[in-house]
Amino acid sequence: MTREPPVLETENLTIRFGGHVAVDSVSCAFERGTLTAIVGPNGAGKTTYFNLVSGQLRASAGRVRLNGEDITRKSVAERCDRGIGRAFQLTNLFASLSVRENVRLVVQSRAGRGFDIFSRASAHVELIERAEHVLAEVRLIDKRDMPVSALPHGDQRKLEVALMIALSPQVLMFDEPTAGMSVDEVPVILDLIRDLKKDRDRTILLVEHKMDVIRTLADRIIVLHNGALVADGEPGAVMRSAIVQEAYLGKAPETASPETVTIETAHD
Incomplete structure (x- = not known):
C-alpha cells in the first residue's frame, strides 16, 4: 500500500536577507492529526519559518508542499484556498x-x-x-x-x-496564541486549541514560548536555532536534551525543570 504524503512538508526551506540566513535549509514533515510545537530562542527563525509556510515571505530556496503539491510559489490567498489557515499574534477584525x-x-x-x-x-x-x-x-x-x-x-x-x-483549513497555524493575555484568559485559549486537536483531520503548528503549555499540548517539538532545525521529537525527550536545556534554557540537564521554564521570545 502506498503511504499518503504528509499533509505539510518543507524541504530545504531557506530564506536570506542580504548576507543573513534567517531560515537555513529546514526539512520537516507534518502528519495529519498532529500538533507540533516550534520553539527556540530570540531570532531563531520561528516566525520567519511560519511566514514561509503561509506565504507571507517568498523562499530563497527549497520547497513547501501541501498534500504532495508544490505550493512554494503560491500566494497567501492560494495557500489559504488549498487549506492553510493562520492566526496571527495581533487580531485583524471588523470592530x-x-x-x-x-x-x-x-x-x-x-x-x-x-x-x-x-x-x-x-x-x-x-x-x-x-x-x-x-x-x-x-x-x-x-x-x-x-x-x-x-x-x-x-x-x-x-x-x-x-x-x-x-x-x-487542513493546517492550523498559531503564532504565540497566548501573547498579551491575562492569566485568566490563557486557559480558555489553551482549552480551545485542545478541542481543535481532537479533530484528527486537522494538523496544528504552534509557536509558543511557555514550556508548560507546550508540554501539555504538543505531540512533537521541533527546535530552531540560528534558522536551522537542531532538534525534533517527542516533547519530553526534546526538553530533556542537552541542546535545549543548555543552549536555550541556560541550565545544566541535571538541574533543569522544563515544566516551569519560559523561553523568552520575540518576533523573529
Missing part, C-alpha cells in the same frame, strides 16, 4: 460589526459568494448557520450579537480563531 457578521463574511467568502446588496438575509440561512456552528466551537455563541469592539482581548483572540476555522 464595528457583530461577532456573527465577522464570521459570516468569512464563511460567505469561502463559499464563493460575493456581496449582493439586493439579497435578503433569508437567502443566507445556511451561511448564518455555519457561522453560528463555528462560534459554538470557539465558545462565542452567546456573544454572537455583540460588536467586536465590545469584546475583551481574550474573546477577540477566540474570534480570530473562529475566522480561521471558518475557512475550513
